[in-house]
Amino acid sequence: MSGVEEILRNNRQWVADKNAQDPDFFKRLANGQHPKYLFIGCSDSRVPASGITGTGPGEMFVHRNIANMVVHTDMNLLSVLQYAVEVLGVKDILVVGHYGCGGVAAAASNKQYGLIDNWLTNIRDVIRTHETEILRIKDEQQRARRLVELNVIEQVRNLAKTNIIQNAMRGENPPRLHGLVYDIADGVLKDLQVDNSAVFSEMEHIYGTESPVEAEEEAAPAPQSEPQSVA
Numbered sequence: 001m002s003g004v005e006e007i008l009r010n011n012r013q014w015v016a017d018k019n020a021q022d023p024d025f026f027k028r029l030a031n032g033q034h035p036k037y038l039f040i041g042c043s044d045s046r047v048p049a050s051g052i053t054g055t056g057p058g059e060m061f062v063h064r065n066i067a068n069m070v071v072h073t074d075m076n077l078l079s080v081l082q083y084a085v086e087v088l089g090v091k092d093i094l095v096v097g098h099y100g101c102g103g104v105a106a107a108a109s110n111k112q113y114g115l116i117d118n119w120l121t122n123i124r125d126v127i128r129t130h131e132t133e134i135l136r137i138k139d140e141q142q143r144a145r146r147l148v149e150l151n152v153i154e155q156v157r158n159l160a161k162t163n164i165i166q167n168a169m170r171g172e173n174p175p176r177l178h179g180l181v182y183d184i185a186d187g188v189l190k191d192l193q194v195d196n197s198a199v200f201s202e203m204e205h206i207y208g209t210e211s212p213v214e215a216e217e218e219a220a221p222a223p224q225s226e227p228q229s230v231a
Contacts, residue, residue, distance in 0.1 A: 043065055044102070047184070049062045049096075053189075065077065067107070072158065072161070096189070097152040098182040099144075105144060152192060156178070157194070179191075
């Protein structure tokens, strides 16, 4: 049996099982999506977004790339982010890395891999930023695990630097940003408790931006009072 035939057979069985459990399941999905979460994860086949979070169809909007990166020139990621925040109104955005990430390991090596080296440079920037901490860790495995965590933390901060998130933070119900790490060895997700206050407050003079509307309001001259007639 070829790969696609197996996929199609599995699909038919999945449809049959869903219909048996809930005859209206697909009708509800066809009416639109209202996900609570945006999942930004690694493309690694061992890290299925719905599987490790216990979410079903319609509950989670998903973007995946090598090493769960938030790169400010990645139009794919930014388009997903804007749609999730401004149209779907997601409540929580999860950047999910995983221990044993091949992309992070490749970035930490001194080898060339071809086209992907341009992408890995973004992870090498994380290494440069946290080099002192990383070099203090003598155990190679622990150093690799910490680098995975630091990469997730920096990607959450990169989210906070986007004008999409900055504009959302000025709204009444801004999304919450989270950094999680998945351990393939035991299946457990770890919350890194990422603090974004440094980006939202201390570093606002560098990363903070105004929306076009706010800029116009600031630049607009104050209304002049009507001259009073002299009796």
